[in-house]
Amino acid sequence: MVPKGRQRQCGRVDKVDSARKCAAGPQRHRKRRSWARRPAHQKKPERSGKQRQRSVDGPLYGALDLGTNNCRLLIAAPGKGGFEVVDAFSRIVRLGEGVSQTGRLSEAAIGRTISALRVCANKLKWWNVTRNRLIATEACRMAENGRAFLDRVRDEVGLDLEMADRATEAQLAVAGASPLVCPDACKVLIFDIGGGSTELMWLDITDGKQEIQAWTSIPAGVVTVAEKFGGVFVDDQVFAAMRESVRPLMEQFHNQTRQICDGGAGPCHLLGTSGTVTTLCGIHLNLPRYDRSQVDGCWLDGNDVGAVTRELLAMSHEERASSPxxxxxxxxLVMAGCAIFEEIRRLWPSDRIRVADRGLREGILASMMKEDGVYGRTP
Structure with missing residues (x-):
């Protein structure tokens, strides 16, 4: 199952001892699926506020990623090898719902998002966070009322969100995922399939130094592709159409990476930071419910990904919804993500795919702590 060398603690983001796993390659797992859920009477009890009382010394940092589909917050303290997460929040808000068709954020989506952001604001205040960076991405960039929405959030919630450009988003995604780059690799394709866009970053590793040699952001994500083709009824024909729609958006970057390599070999491995990749990994591992400690850092091969994608494509919408x-x-949304992922695998074939349940938020935290000289330090 999970290689022994990988940290299994969900709360701590450390430098990963991955040399042994790189040599071993992708891990094999049993294929049988079970969608059984935890019985209601066995649900994990909620921790009370007193149980979650702050027990860390030193400064706390906050990172918020407001995307097209999700609102996510991490609060962390510097810790050994990286940082330790002390609180987290994630909620599906679908801020970008309909933006690809209307060009505007809807009032319903704004209401859902502001409700989630109030929770984030309360957490940042309760923990007395020393420094934070709050980022809004593609949905706000696309929408003509995106700036007005951020002004409203500032006035009503008290959070000052930054509308990050695509270059910043790509850089932060790499900063968050780069600890999972195999130390033996010389070139890696990092990708983040978001709700409204997909970021692709070509990473060169020379003498242990990582450098983004090329990157792109394409205007296609799970929400925009699903809205264009419909995500409920997806058969082979619809899935093929999804793939064909994103294919030309990646061709120029594919040619660029081939030129960098003088037409030679592709990446040593792929590294995916998106919800699509973590979802496929969780299904492949046959998890009874999603478990970050089992998924983050896991290796898959192309056959694993292809098998799960074909299995999901053969299911009905109801069957996919029943997967924990x-x-x-x-x-x-899941089949739209699979279509984008399949096109990435077609253009940059690799039998070695690493899964990262980390990304923009972790990149924000690492960047701020490094600027302050406290990354990886204990109080």
Whole structure:
């Protein structure tokens, strides 16, 4: 199952001892699926506020990623090898719902998002966070009322969100995922399939130094592709159309990376930071419910990904929704993510795919702590 060398603690983001796993390559797992859920009477009890009382010394940092589909917050303290997460929040808000068709954020989506952001604001205040960076991405960039929405958030919630450009988003995604780059690799393709866009970053590693040699952001994500083709009824024909729609958007970057390599070999491995990749990994591992400690840092091979994609494609919408690693809120988006992922694998074939349940938020935290000279330090 999970290689012994990988940290299994969900709360701590450390430098990963991955040399042994790189040599071993992708891990094999049994293929049988079970969508059985935890019985209601066995649900994990909620921790009370007193149980979650702050027990860390030193400064706390906050990172918020407001995307097209999700609102996510991490609060962390510097810790050994990186940082330790002390609180987290994630909610599907679908801020970008309909933006690809109307060009505007809807009032319903704004209401859902402001509700989630109030929770984030309360957490940042309760923990007395010393420094934070709050980022809004593609949905706000696309929408003509995106700036007005951020002004409203500042006035009503008290959070000052930054509308990050695509270059910043790509850099932060790499900063968050780069600890999972195999130390033996010389070139890696990092990708982040978001709700409204997909970022692709070509990473060169020379003498242990990582450098982004090329990057791109394409205007296609799970929400925009699903809205264009429909995400409920997806058969072979619809899935093929999804793939064909994103293919030309990647061709120029594919040619660019081939020129960098003088037409030679592709990446040593792929590194995916998106919800699509973590979802497919969770299903492949046959998890009874999603477990970050089992997924983050896991290796897959191309056959693993292809098998799960074909299995999901053969299912009905209801069957996909019953998967504990997908759920009702994401069932209409998962096949759009698979279509984008399949095109990435077609253009940059690799039998070695690493899964990262980390990304923009972790990149924000690492960047701020490094600027302050406290990254990896204990109080």
């Amino acid at each position: 690693c997908i759920g009702k809120q994401r069932a209409d």
